[in-house]
Each structure stands twice: as C-alpha cells, then as structure tokens.
Amino acid sequence: MSAAVKVAVIGLGYVGVPLAAAVAATGANVVGIDIDSEKVESINAGRSPLRGREPGLNELVKATVSKRKFHASLDPADGANAEVVAICVETPIEPSTRDPSHKALKAAISSIGPHLKRGALMTIESTLAPGTMESVVRPALERASKMKVGRDLHLVHCPERLTTGKLLHHLSELPRIVGANEPVALRKALAFYKRFVKAEIHSTDWTTAEVVKTAENAYWDVQIAFANEVALISEELGVDAYRVRELVNTCPFRMMLIPGAGVGGHCIPKDPWLLVSPAVQTKPELIPTARSVNDFMPRRMARLVEEALSAAGRKIKGSRVAVLGFAYRENTDDTRNTPAKEMIQELRRRGADVVIHDPHARTERGYTINRDLRITARGADCLAIVTAHDAYRNLDLKGLKRTMRRHVIVDGRNVFSGSDVVKTGWVYRGIGKGQF
Numbered sequence: 460m461s462a463a464v465k466v467a468v469i470g471l472g473y474v475g476v477p478l479a480a481a482v483a484a485t486g487a488n489v490v491g492i493d494i495d496s497e498k499v500e501s502i503n504a505g506r507s508p509l510r511g512r513e514p515g516l517n518e519l520v521k522a523t524v525s526k527r528k529f530h531a532s533l534d535p536a537d538g539a540n541a542e543v544v545a546i547c548v549e550t551p552i553e554p555s556t557r558d559p560s561h562k563a564l565k566a567a568i569s570s571i572g573p574h575l576k577r578g579a580l581m582t583i584e585s586t587l588a589p590g591t592m593e594s595v596v597r598p599a600l601e602r603a604s605k606m607k608v609g610r611d612l613h614l615v616h617c618p619e620r621l622t623t624g625k626l627l628h629h630l631s632e633l634p635r636i637v638g639a640n641e642p643v644a645l646r647k648a649l650a651f652y653k654r655f656v657k658a659e660i661h662s663t664d665w666t667t668a669e670v671v672k673t674a675e676n677a678y679w680d681v682q683i684a685f686a687n688e689v690a691l692i693s694e695e696l697g698v699d700a701y702r703v704r705e706l707v708n709t710c711p712f713r714m715m716l717i718p719g720a721g722v723g724g725h726c727i728p729k730d731p732w733l734l735v736s737p738a739v740q741t742k743p744e745l746i747p748t749a750r751s752v753n754d755f756m757p758r759r760m761a762r763l764v765e766e767a768l769s770a771a772g773r774k775i776k777g778s779r780v781a782v783l784g785f786a787y788r789e790n791t792d793d794t795r796n797t798p799a800k801e802m803i804q805e806l807r808r809r810g811a812d813v814v815i816h817d818p819h820a821r822t823e824r825g826y827t828i829n830r831d832l833r834i835t836a837r838g839a840d841c842l843a844i845v846t847a848h849d850a851y852r853n854l855d856l857k858g859l860k861r862t863m864r865r866h867v868i869v870d871g872r873n874v875f876s877g878s879d880v881v882k883t884g885w886v887y888r889g890i891g892k893g894q895f
C-alpha cells in the first residue's frame with residue numbers, strides 16, 4: 460500500500476479523530492467525514508474537537524492538517540475513490556428495549572456507498588452486536604454501492620479497543636483483531652493496519668471479531684459487578700471491601716477489581732447488551748445480572764447519603780447535598796452514561812437539594828456544574844463523592860467544616876480513609892465501607 464493512499468474516516472469522534480490523524484501521519488491522504496459541522500470546522504482549523512486531555516492528539520491533528528494530509532468534510536462525496544474507508548460512528552442501544560440501534564451505522568454506509576471505488580476496503584471500527592456484519596453491514600453496503608462484497612468490495616470488522624485519555628497510545632500499542640471472511644479483505648486490512656499498529660494483529664472471521672469485542676467489555680462489567688456485590692456484602696457485615704480486595708488478591712490468580720459508585724462511559728454500559736442481544740436459545744443470565752448490579756450502585760449511594768444524614772440528625776428531605784464529581788472517569792470531563800445522573804435523580808426524588816461540583820465536566824440540561832468547591836459546599840449538609848478526581852484527594856476538610864451546615868461525607872470511590880475522617884468529627888459512609 461503506497462504512502463499516499465487515500466483514506467476516508469466516517470465519524471469524527473473518540474475513535475475516528477485519532478485514527479484519521481494517525482493514518483495521515485503515515486503519509487496517507489485522509490478525509491474525515493462527519494454530520495457535525497462544529498467538528499468539521501474544528502479539524503479544518505487544526506484543532507481536535509475532542510474534550511478531555513489526550514496526550515499528543517492536538518499536536519498530531521494540527522501537524523497533519525497543516526501538511527494537508529488530513530482535512531474534514533460534511534460531504535460524503537469527498538470520500539470518493541478512497542482505497543480504504545473506516546466506519547467509526549456510534550452504535551448505541553435503544554434505551555427502552557436495549558436492542559442495538561443501527562441508525563448511524565446504516566446512514567454512514569449508505570452515504571459513502573455510492574462513492575466507493577471498485578476494489579476498496581471498508582473496515583468497520585464501531586462495536587457491533589454479533590451478527591451485524593452479516594445481517595446489517597453487508598446488505599447496506601451492497602445496496603448503497605451496487606457492488607458485491609468479496610468480489611468488487613472488501614469488508615472487514617476491526618473493532619477499536621481504545622480508552623479516552625490514552626487514545627493515541629492505545630491506537631498504536633494495543634493488539635488488534637481483524638475479522639475477515641475472505642483472503643483479499645484480510646490482506647488489504649493487514650496492509651492498512653500495519654501502517655500504525657505496532658502490536659500483534661490477530662485475524663479471524665466477522666462474527667468471532669464481533670463476539671470478541673463485546674465480550675471484552677462484558678467481561679469487565681461482570682468483574683466490576685463482582686467487586687460491587689462483595690462491597691455491598693462487606694457493608695452489611697461491617698468490614699472494609701477495599702481491605703478484603705487487597706487480601707483476596709494475595710491469592711494466586713485472583714484479580715478482584717475496585718468497587719464504586721457505578722459504571723459509566725460510552726461502551727461498558729451498552730456493549731454487554733450488544734453481546735447478549737442475538738442470543739435466542741441461550742438465555743444469558745450472568746451478563747444482564749451484572750448490568751443490574753452495576754446500575755444499582757448510584758441508588759445505593761443515594762441510600763448511603765440518607766443513612767449518613769440521619770446519623771448526623773437530619774432528614775434527607777430539605778438537606779443540601781454537594782455532589783463531588785459529575786464525569787464518569789476521574790480527571791476527565793467525559794460524562795457519557797455517568798452514574799452521577801442516576802444518583803442525583805434519586806437524591807432529588809428523596810427531596811434533597813443537590814448542588815454539583817466538577818473541575819472538568821460542563822453544565823448539561825438539569826445539571827448545573829460549579830467550578831468553585833468552597834462555594835458549592837457552603838451551607839451543605841453532605842459531600843457525596845462520585846468521581847475520584849485528584850482535586851478531591853486533598854480536600855481542606857477543616858475549611859469545609861466551617862462553611863457547611865452538617866459534616867457528612869459519603870465516599871463512593873474510597874478517596875478517604877474513613878477512620879481519619881471520623882476522628883476529625885465527620886460522619887462518614889462509603890461504598891464497601893462496612894465499619895462506620
């Protein structure tokens with residue numbers, strides 16, 4: 460594959476932007492296509508449109524745009540004659556049924572389909588429910604392009620594995636899975652991915668690749684649910700789940716994960732549903748149960764707030780609760796599927812007056828985010844820590860005590876040692892903290 464190959468990346472989000480910039484840095488001519496004009500303008504001005512800290516990404520976007528190796532467009536026709544087309548659009552679930560939603564995937568394929576040239580490779584990087592390549596992607600592509608997959612066009616599934624905060628690093632350093640159903644597609648995909656992937660590239664078929672990707676995230680969700688269930692049991696039995704975890708992990712081949720106030724992000728809360736969605740004869744139980752254990756944790760946090768306030772002599776109704784952290788992941792501004800929302804709604808249902816602080820996340824409808832912690836906590840009865848941002852590790856508890864009405868901390872992320880906090884006159888409760 461020559462250095463100056465033309466590549467089209469459809470969908471300029473957390474997956475598409477680093478991919479497009481990294482491919483452009485190898486000398487390819489990359490066009491990024493999106494329906495969001497702000498993202499397109501931002502890239503053409505040499506700025507990454509992604510929020511949060513992404514080491515090296517802004518610099519790479521700026522460099523590749525200024526060398527005219529990377530530009531963005533709203534017009535799918537600008538992807539005409541690309542040798543490689545990478546589809547990186549969102550693949551969510553329908554909130555009410557939890558079935559996969561193929562709206563963006565189908566729209567992206569039908570918009571680029573008519574502009575594809577014979578012999579082109581299409582790679583689907585989006586996460587797919589098993590069976591989607593065969594039942595949705597292939598027919599949509601053949602319909603839109605009027606060409607036949609395997610004869611005129613080549614199609615692979617190469618699901619992304621990256622994590623926000625480490626996008627560029629993961630893109631080149633993590634091993635990849637390429638699902639291909641014919642040798643030409645595999646050969647073309649290997650030539651493309653070897654341009655920027657330094658790790659091993661494993662090949663398999665479409666469906667196995669779909670199962671692998673969704674199973675990776677379902678695995679993580681189940682492990683977190685296990686830690687959360689041990690945390691709930693520890694609370695009831697009066698022991699510290701974090702100490703339990705340390706000791707469990709002294710046993711060979713055990714790797715208990717960290718419990719907490721809930722699971723968020725774009726992928727983990729929905730990919731387990733993508734994995735179970737095509738299973739008809741098998742009735743999956745473990746994976747859906749893990750989802751409901753993890754979904755329960757923000758409600759458990761709200762209940763702990765109520766219990767802690769009661770121990771401090773206040774009813775939750777009319778109490779002011781300062782929620783610390785709105786992003787789902789520490790030290791980022793990423794609020795997708797954040798458990799903070801569920802906890803806040805539950806607190807409001809119980810009559811609490813909720814104020815929210817986050818050093819990075821932005822205000823959303825119904826959730827006003829304050830940047831000044833002292834002002835947020837002024838007059839509050841309780842601090843409820845949802846996100847382990849570094850900013851919360853060295854809280855000035857003495858100073859906060861002077862401005863708060865009651866002195867209650869509910870710790871959803873093991874930020875504090877409860878005994879130290881209790882010694883200084885606070886009421887303390889926490890996920891997995893049974894002894895307070």
Ligand SMILES: NC(=O)c1ccc[n+]([C@@H]2O[C@H](COP(=O)([O-])OP(=O)(O)OC[C@H]3O[C@@H](n4cnc5c(N)ncnc54)[C@H](O)[C@@H]3O)[C@@H](O)[C@H]2O)c1
Nearest residue numbers: 470471472473474493494548549550563566567585586619
């Ligand atoms: N975010 C992650 O860390 C991550 C990691 C691994 C896999 N994934 C998977 O990768 C896929 C993309 O995730 P993301 O986080 O980049 O999503 P995202 O929401 O950040 O980006 C998707 C982009 O696609 C654009 N888009 C939607 N429909 C389009 C269309 N018809 N034509 C052109 N552009 C269109 C959107 O405007 C958006 O900019 C999903 O399937 C996700 O599950 C994400």
